[in-house]
Amino acid sequence: MSAIIKFQDVEKYYGDFHALHDINLKINAGETVVLIGPSGSGKSTLLRTINGLEDIQKGKLVVDGMDISSKDTNVNKLRTDVGMVFQHFNLYNNKTILENIMLAPQIVLKRPKDKNREIADELLAKVDLSNQGGKYPAQLSGGQKQRIAIARSLAMDPRVLLFDEPTSALDPEMVGSVLNVMRDIAMNSDMTTLVVTHEMDFAKAVADRVIFMADGKILEDSSTDEFFKRPKTERARQFLSQVEHH
Amino acid sequence: MSGAFSSINLHYLFGGLGITIIVSLISIIISFVVGLILGVVLYEDIPYFSRTVRFIVNTIRNLPLLLLIFFTYFALPKLGIELNAFAATVVAMSVFEATMVAEIIRGGLLSIGQGQKEGALSTGMTNLQTLWYIELPQALKRSIPPLISQFISLVKDTSLATAIVLPEMMFRSQVIYGQNPNYMIPMFILVAALYFMVNYSLSLLAKWFDRRMVS
Amino acid sequence: MINIFMQNWQTILNGFWITILSSLIGLGGSLLLGTIFALMELAPNKILKFIGNAFVEFFRNIPLLVITLFFYVVVAKDFKISGFWAGTIGLILYTSAFVAECIRGGINSVDEGQMEGARANGLTYTQAMIHIVLPQGFKLAIPSLGNQFINLVKNSSILSFVAGFDLMYQANVISGANLDPFNTYIIVGIFYLIITGLLSTVMRQIEDRLGKGRLQ
Numbered sequence: 001m002s003a004i005i006k007f008q009d010v011e012k013y014y015g016d017f018h019a020l021h022d023i024n025l026k027i028n029a030g031e032t033v034v035l036i037g038p039s040g041s042g043k044s045t046l047l048r049t050i051n052g053l054e055d056i057q058k059g060k061l062v063v064d065g066m067d068i069s070s071k072d073t074n075v076n077k078l079r080t081d082v083g084m085v086f087q088h089f090n091l092y093n094n095k096t097i098l099e100n101i102m103l104a105p106q107i108v109l110k111r112p113k114d115k116n117r118e119i120a121d122e123l124l125a126k127v128d129l130s131n132q133g134g135k136y137p138a139q140l141s142g143g144q145k146q147r148i149a150i151a152r153s154l155a156m157d158p159r160v161l162l163f164d165e166p167t168s169a170l171d172p173e174m175v176g177s178v179l180n181v182m183r184d185i186a187m188n189s190d191m192t193t194l195v196v197t198h199e200m201d202f203a204k205a206v207a208d209r210v211i212f213m214a215d216g217k218i219l220e221d222s223s224t225d226e227f228f229k230r231p232k233t234e235r236a237r238q239f240l241s242q243v244e245h246h
Numbered sequence: 247m248s249g250a251f252s253s254i255n256l257h258y259l260f261g262g263l264g265i266t267i268i269v270s271l272i273s274i275i276i277s278f279v280v281g282l283i284l285g286v287v288l289y290e291d292i293p294y295f296s297r298t299v300r301f302i303v304n305t306i307r308n309l310p311l312l313l314l315i316f317f318t319y320f321a322l323p324k325l326g327i328e329l330n331a332f333a334a335t336v337v338a339m340s341v342f343e344a345t346m347v348a349e350i351i352r353g354g355l356l357s358i359g360q361g362q363k364e365g366a367l368s369t370g371m372t373n374l375q376t377l378w379y380i381e382l383p384q385a386l387k388r389s390i391p392p393l394i395s396q397f398i399s400l401v402k403d404t405s406l407a408t409a410i411v412l413p414e415m416m417f418r419s420q421v422i423y424g425q426n427p428n429y430m431i432p433m434f435i436l437v438a439a440l441y442f443m444v445n446y447s448l449s450l451l452a453k454w455f456d457r458r459m460v461s
Numbered sequence: 462m463i464n465i466f467m468q469n470w471q472t473i474l475n476g477f478w479i480t481i482l483s484s485l486i487g488l489g490g491s492l493l494l495g496t497i498f499a500l501m502e503l504a505p506n507k508i509l510k511f512i513g514n515a516f517v518e519f520f521r522n523i524p525l526l527v528i529t530l531f532f533y534v535v536v537a538k539d540f541k542i543s544g545f546w547a548g549t550i551g552l553i554l555y556t557s558a559f560v561a562e563c564i565r566g567g568i569n570s571v572d573e574g575q576m577e578g579a580r581a582n583g584l585t586y587t588q589a590m591i592h593i594v595l596p597q598g599f600k601l602a603i604p605s606l607g608n609q610f611i612n613l614v615k616n617s618s619i620l621s622f623v624a625g626f627d628l629m630y631q632a633n634v635i636s637g638a639n640l641d642p643f644n645t646y647i648i649v650g651i652f653y654l655i656i657t658g659l660l661s662t663v664m665r666q667i668e669d670r671l672g673k674g675r676l677q
């Protein structure tokens with residue numbers, strides 16, 4: 001198997017603040033990886049570097065064959081292959097649901113109109129929101145918004161999909177529907193998915209691997225079974241006992 | 247009818263109102279287009295360029311418009327740029343109001359939040375596409391009420407061109423009451439009423455947009 | 462350019478002083494009058510509300526020059542009133558309409574619970590307004606008030622229309638005599654920038670301090 005995402009000795013600073021320490025990580029095509037760790041440990045930062053939303057100061061980061069650390073890489077091209085789903089959805093407030101899904105395929109991929117619409121309708125059905133295409137984001141619930149955001153990413157037919165705490169801004173009763181869509185993507189597609197989440201049951205059920213971060217470092221990188229049964233570090237044990245008692 | 251409101255006087259005054267409105271319209275259009283571009287430049291943080299523009303915009307914003315009008319009309323000829331009163335007024339007002347519009351647009355863009363931009367970038371849109379399809383439409387919508395307020399100021403400020411003898415409404419009212427001191431009070435009432443009517447309609451429009459956006 | 466200043470420094474500084482004086486009086490007067498009219502606009506009493514609204518809408522929608530000339534030409538026929546005072550009164554009336562809008566906006570964004578809490582606590586409407594709501598509304602209005610005061614300084618150039626001897630008036634006098642409007646207006650512009658630049662710096666510092674206060 002070939003690595004679709006490869007971090008080599010990566011360092012990331014926000015001004016003076018050292019946010020990522022010596023990151024070395026390989027993720028293979030088709031894998032589903034869950035990234036966990038306490039607040040402020042650098043999970044979002046790591047995810048955002050993969051999409052080029054944050055630049056790195058040292059080391060090498062290759063995604064889908066493109067070297068992000070190099071200035072010559074066309075980051076827009078990269079992003080057509082790497083989708084991202086945000087904690088707060090980030091749906092376009094000035095566009096309807098259908099327009100949200102169809103805009104990037106139309107202007108970035110130049111996908112023909114009919115084809116674009118056909119795919120959008122399929123995706124709306126997939127996220128179980130078929131008759132909502134004409135509404136604006138403000139008219140949807142949080143869970144519905146997040147499912148649309150996922151559909152928007154899927155419409156670009158990406159090879160990698162990044163999720164940054166997609167359910168933590170949702171009311172508890174909305175979480176299930178979003179996790180179902182995510183589970184479907186992880187299980188039934190050959191997309192590579194990287195998920196930051198605090199939903200441990202989801203991680204246990206879906207992830208091939210778990211990566212545990214603290215203080216900007218990767219402390220553990222193990223198979224899902226191993227991580228939950230025999231965490232290697234004290235930090236991970238502490239973290240697990242905290243999240244599992246809640 | 248004779249007296250202050252004789253048909254000759256009214257005809258003359260309304261001609262001035264026409265000039266006031268034409269100067270306002272041209273200045274509104276130019277300052278909107280230029281201000282829109284400047285506002286984007288201020289927001290986008292283009293190395294060196296944005297800082298230079300920021301400095302120029304701040305300088306012009308902090309000067310009295312009257313000074314800019316005098317400068318354009320009396321001082322620019324020294325640089326070989328000779329403008330008549332009409333052109334000088336339009337140029338000075340367009341430049342001044344464009345800096346005001348720029349600040350409003352920049353504020354509108356800033357108020358939208360990073361999330362919208364990141365959402366668009368994450369799907370592979372370029373910076374320019376993000377600006378055009380996502381950020382600007384939302385920023386413009388939010389900017390409509392303050393823009394209308396600014397354009398009300400612009401209409402009122404055309405009266406300053408009296409100082410360089412542009413025969414707009416204010417100037418012509420002075421000519422009329424210059425003939426006969428008894429015309430003063432009627433003229434002030436009429437001129438105030440006409441300015442009020444134009445601007446109050448604009449402010450009702452702004453309020454309407456404001457309400458529509460809240461709901 | 463330096464020459465122009467050396468030859469006319471007394472005139473320029475006189476104008477500078479008049480501009481500052483008129484702006485300061487305008488600031489104090491419009492703050493007072495604007496607050497009164499904002500409170501009237503928000504008053505439960507229908508008549509007060511109407512008067513407040515009418516005042517604000519009237520002075521917001523007609524040019525400052527019309528107001529100023531009215532005092533200088535019409536009022537001055539029966540009462541002795543100098544150009545300085547005609548201009549400054551015009552400035553106060555005109556600016557207070559905008560100040561009223563800022564303060565009304567500030568008061569409107571104070572949480573309704575503040576008024577309810579104070580009323581439930583036994584304060585009258587007026588007491589609750591003066592002691593609880595108005596001070597908070599004032600704070601919220603400071604950024605937009607700052608903009609109005611910068612406008613006020615720039616608008617004080619209206620004094621030049623009515624022989625108010627301000628900076629703008631002196632600029633016209635000087636450039637009329639030395640026939641060098643180019644350099645004269647630039648020098649005078651720098652003096653305006655000194656006031657407005659200083660004012661925006663001060664406003665930014667006040668905003669920063671208030672911003673920090675809110676986080677604590």
Ligand SMILES: Nc1ncnc2c1ncn2[C@@H]1O[C@H](COP(=O)(O)OP(=O)(O)OP(=O)(O)O)[C@@H](O)[C@H]1O
Pocket residue numbers: 014017019037038039040041042043044045046
């Ligand atoms: N734009 C930024 N500028 C400066 N510091 C930042 C920035 N973004 C994040 N940080 C800092 O970097 C560290 C890692 O942040 P990050 O958002 O990656 O954490 P996280 O693991 O995603 O936390 P959470 O679970 O709360 O989302 C934190 O200490 C944060 O304060």
Ligand SMILES: [Mg+2]
Pocket residue numbers: 043044045164165
């Ligand atoms: Mg995070």
